[in-house]
Amino acid sequence: MRLTRYFLPVTKETPADAQIVSHQLMLRAGLVRQTAAGIYAWLPLGKRVLANIERIVREEQDRAGALEMLMPTIQSADLWRESERYDAYGPEMLRIADRHGREMLYGPTNEEMITALFRDAVKSYRDLPRILYHIQWKFRDEVRPRFGVMRGREFLMKDAYSFDLDEAGARHSYNRMFIAYLRTFARMGLTAIPMQADTGPIGGDLSHEFIILAPSGESEVFYHKAWEADRAAEAEGVDANDAAALQAFVAGLTNDYAATDEKRDDAREQAAGADLRTSRGIEVGHIFYFGTKYTKAMNMIVQMPDGGQVHPEMGSYGIGVSRLVGALIEASHDAAGIVWPEAVAPFKVGLINMRADDPRCAAAADELYGKLGIAGIDTLYDDRDERGGAKFATMDLIGLPWQLIVGPKGLERGVVELKRRATGEREELSAESALARLAG
């Protein structure tokens, strides 16, 4: 993409409304614009990041055997009356009326809808287990939106719902998602730690919040140093279809202490001893098992082989997709701007033509741009007639992993410069070598 044809409104100054660094950088780097309190428009660069996160989430959900679907944003109040949550939910639910005066709402979550859909279509044990998911916009009318997209009112979320015949099956589904979450966040370059969370009225150990470590995180977290390793890699040898093996693996992992501020455990912290670590964290995912809460309330029954009938056991599994954009920036930025992990970066390479008015320089940059395109490398080409300093500053701000710099000085010697955004390392090499490096 040529920058002269792109829509990238960057600003040098920090917008007054933004307090935390991710929010400031998202506005400055032209990722989003706020349109109302807690509601954001995603500009082209931000949309690309969102799409990359979605893609990783989708691939890992599919790999875990979950089935993608898409449920609406607008739901009817009657559906929520079935579970008796319509009155229970409170003012966080955005309630609206259609032209006929029918009561509708902008969905804050989809348990009722998925339960109704699955209930109406499934009557036999043969159709279970299943895990269904979708990636959809939600709305929760937060009293006080803040932190940019990290705590907006409208947000993009992946939510999955599992249906099983019994609790053992539900635990297996839970464990599948547990592993999928480790993989998902690891692929984004994040250290995400599952921490025991409140399970509500059901109790047990089947609820975890996935917290990513970020110095500017919203809450304080405590964990065993074992969590600093790549646990998703440890899961590679585990057969997710083998319920016992999977359970043993998850049990082994969760044996390593990890807790949020509210759930600290003195005894376990003392046991961890010198291996105890503390950090700040941001919640990016939450998985939990809630049994038959909805299947009973909404009367979902399946026939069992022995003629009996059961209410399926459910779990639900959320990932805050739009929140992750902010969380990733909190976890990865420096004084100059964003530092995108390569897997989610909006473009892999920022190509800089140092001298737009120098025909040789422009021709060399144009040629490189063409070759990058043929090689299938996502490139943002700064072909503006600006000074080098302005181009460097823009590239550093938007945080593309690589900067490829074409300037008259280097061309004299037949080299271009490749700079790694994360470390600032620079290297001079031939255009061909640079291409080969970036293609790898």
Add this chain to the structure above:
RNA sequence: CAGGGUGUAGCUCAGUGGGUAGAGUGCCCGCCUUGGAAGCGGGAGGUCGCCGGUUCGAGUCCGGCCACCCUGACCA
């Protein structure tokens, strides 16, 4: 929701005792420059959040409303 704060140019902000509005930056044109956003000259751009009141006259004073932000409670 309670408490507090702020609304003036795209952005960051000034605006004295009431007299119809400014800076920096950004943007446009020209020149000059060219390896880290900072050269020179010229120019465009504002119903001073909205409604009402006081006044000869309101960005400024008074009343009401709206929006946004901060702290807390709450939360993917």
